[in-house]
Amino acid sequence: MERFQFNPRIVRDLRNYNKSKLAADTMAGLIVGIVALPLAIAFAIAASPGGDANHTIGPVAGIITAIVAGFIISALGGSRVQIGGPTGAFIVIIYGVVAQFGLTGLMLATIMAGIFLVLLGVFRLGTIIKFIPYPIVVGFTSGIAVTIFTTQVKDLFALQMDTVPAEFVEKWIAYGKNFLTLDFATTIVGILSIIIIALTPRFSKKIPGSLVAIILATVVVYFLNSFGFTKIETIGDRFGEIKAALPEITALSIFQGGVTWDMINTLIPTAITIAVLGAIESLLSATVADGVTGHHHDSNQELVGQGIANIVTPFFGGIPATGAIARTMTNINNGGRTCIAGIIHALVLLVIFIVLMPLASYIPMSCLAGVLVVVSYNMSGWRTFRELLSNPKSDVSVLIITFLLTVIFDLTVAIEVGLIIACLLFMKRMTESTQIKVITDEIDANDESDMLLEEHLQIPEGVEVYEINGPYYFGIANKFEEMMASMDNNPRVRIIRMRRVPFIDSTGIHNLQNLCDMSQREGTDIVLSGVTPAVQQTLERAGFYRLIGKDHICPNINVALDRARELMSKA
Numbered sequence: 001m002e003r004f005q006f007n008p009r010i011v012r013d014l015r016n017y018n019k020s021k022l023a024a025d026t027m028a029g030l031i032v033g034i035v036a037l038p039l040a041i042a043f044a045i046a047a048s049p050g051g052d053a054n055h056t057i058g059p060v061a062g063i064i065t066a067i068v069a070g071f072i073i074s075a076l077g078g079s080r081v082q083i084g085g086p087t088g089a090f091i092v093i094i095y096g097v098v099a100q101f102g103l104t105g106l107m108l109a110t111i112m113a114g115i116f117l118v119l120l121g122v123f124r125l126g127t128i129i130k131f132i133p134y135p136i137v138v139g140f141t142s143g144i145a146v147t148i149f150t151t152q153v154k155d156l157f158a159l160q161m162d163t164v165p166a167e168f169v170e171k172w173i174a175y176g177k178n179f180l181t182l183d184f185a186t187t188i189v190g191i192l193s194i195i196i197i198a199l200t201p202r203f204s205k206k207i208p209g210s211l212v213a214i215i216l217a218t219v220v221v222y223f224l225n226s227f228g229f230t231k232i233e234t235i236g237d238r239f240g241e242i243k244a245a246l247p248e249i250t251a252l253s254i255f256q257g258g259v260t261w262d263m264i265n266t267l268i269p270t271a272i273t274i275a276v277l278g279a280i281e282s283l284l285s286a287t288v289a290d291g292v293t294g295h296h297h298d299s300n301q302e303l304v305g306q307g308i309a310n311i312v313t314p315f316f317g318g319i320p321a322t323g324a325i326a327r328t329m330t331n332i333n334n335g336g337r338t339c340i341a342g343i344i345h346a347l348v349l350l351v352i353f354i355v356l357m358p359l360a361s362y363i364p365m366s367c368l369a370g371v372l373v374v375v376s377y378n379m380s381g382w383r384t385f386r387e388l389l390s391n392p393k394s395d396v397s398v399l400i401i402t403f404l405l406t407v408i409f410d411l412t413v414a415i416e417v418g419l420i421i422a423c424l425l426f427m428k429r430m431t432e433s434t435q436i437k438v439i440t441d442e443i444d445a446n447d448e449s450d451m452l453l454e455e456h457l458q459i460p461e462g463v464e465v466y467e468i469n470g471p472y473y474f475g476i477a478n479k480f481e482e483m484m485a486s487m488d489n490n491p492r493v494r495i496i497r498m499r500r501v502p503f504i505d506s507t508g509i510h511n512l513q514n515l516c517d518m519s520q521r522e523g524t525d526i527v528l529s530g531v532t533p534a535v536q537q538t539l540e541r542a543g544f545y546r547l548i549g550k551d552h553i554c555p556n557i558n559v560a561l562d563r564a565r566e567l568m569s570k571a
Helices: 009-013 019-046 059-076 088-122 134-157 168-181 184-203 209-226 235-239 251-255 261-293 299-316 325-333 340-362 365-380 382-388 393-408 411-433 474-485 506-521 533-541 557-570
Strands: 435-439 442-444 456-458 463-469 493-500 525-529
Touching: 009 059, 019 059, 019 088, 019 134, 019 209, 019 235, 019 325, 019 340, 019 365, 059 299, 059 340, 088 134, 088 261, 088 299, 088 365, 134 168, 134 184, 134 261, 134 365, 134 382, 134 393, 134 411, 168 393, 184 209, 184 365, 209 340, 209 365, 235 340, 235 365, 261 299, 261 325, 261 411, 325 340, 382 393, 393 411, 411 474, 435 474, 456 557, 463 474, 463 557, 474 506, 493 506, 493 557, 506 525, 506 533, 525 557
Parallel strands: 463 493, 493 525
Antiparallel strands: 435 463, 442 456
């Protein structure tokens, strides 16, 4: 395997950089920065369970993440147009971690996830992430969308609830009991925000609907609240005054905040989930971008860039980040050509943060809930979900199970169980596709690749031929062993044709060794026919030749039958 070489895409982008590219990147970065602003605020607030200061993620965390992680991902990643930052996919995970372990636990889990991402890239495992079955990706993405929508119901309708249950079913039961406490003015603001976001693209493709909705809703609510007509909750009401000041580096507080080995061990599965989800989302975003731009990203370098971003960002009070498909596509559609566009997007957010951040205090919470309702709808992919329901039953079962586990339990369980089920179903399919047959009379020369051309090959009496068509791994090995155990007769020679066996694993080798030991006790010789070079090499390394001898490994069935006749004559 080739060694990983640290080679960020920006190094190549800057070699032939010119004014025209800078102008295009600047315009794209400006627009993407504006698009990212409301989303960064909304994602951070949605991921906050609330309570005391250690369990509350303010809007500043979202902006800081978009600035710091967005800059690092563009500067050190492997894609020309990838835009990084906080995304909706992490809301559910962040919420659970903060609720249980506080901000210290979130910082620790994010740093650990960043380390895992770096290791995935360094060991060149970027391409393996792409092999996660599509039904799993769709299942947990749709599940996350439903969960995000569920978390926004209280703010969308301003339900009078002291606490919101953490579990999905309990949430909806509580919503039902308290639905009559909704505030009509707040509800109207939230619904109008959704309508504005949905209608804005009909009038302008450049201006994001979420930004239009936030500006209009903020202005209207400011005047309504100021003159006493309404009392619609805003960000400032919930989180207090928002200061336009860069946060201090909080490295020491992370490790002085009660971090223990028990906490680290408990957070490892969560950190792995953050890393896997971040890797999937970022590489999926980069792959989609490649299809539009015609360029090719470096998967392993992208994972390293994502990992470094997630290691660094928590020290500034940020949350997990990854590549964002919507912002990446906005970058491409507005002319972004190189990594510089992503860096400019981060600088634009920095300027907005320093100059305009105090105004964010006036943004209505129901408007942000409306923004996230639209995000969850777009994220749900319900059309794709519906199409997958017509696929084979095994794929449908993986899809449904992953979806339900994501919604009812959590994403960590969903990914783990979904992958296990997908692997088991894949092995079942492989086992079903691998055929084992017994030949006792003659072999037809038609479609035979490992025999010299003859019309038929007669099998001598006392010889049986077994043929394995497909990979000889643990699933089929056990099937073959059961088949051999059920055979009543004991032939003088057993020929096992392996011309269509592309590989053999340890269980397959162990199975063959058991077969040879059993056959020798019964006075039966084993001859292998048509063994491929790759399988021969594996058997030789395992010391299998010492068990039956190299002269029992034949290149084709003709030689194998001749060898069987020799063994019969010596009997």
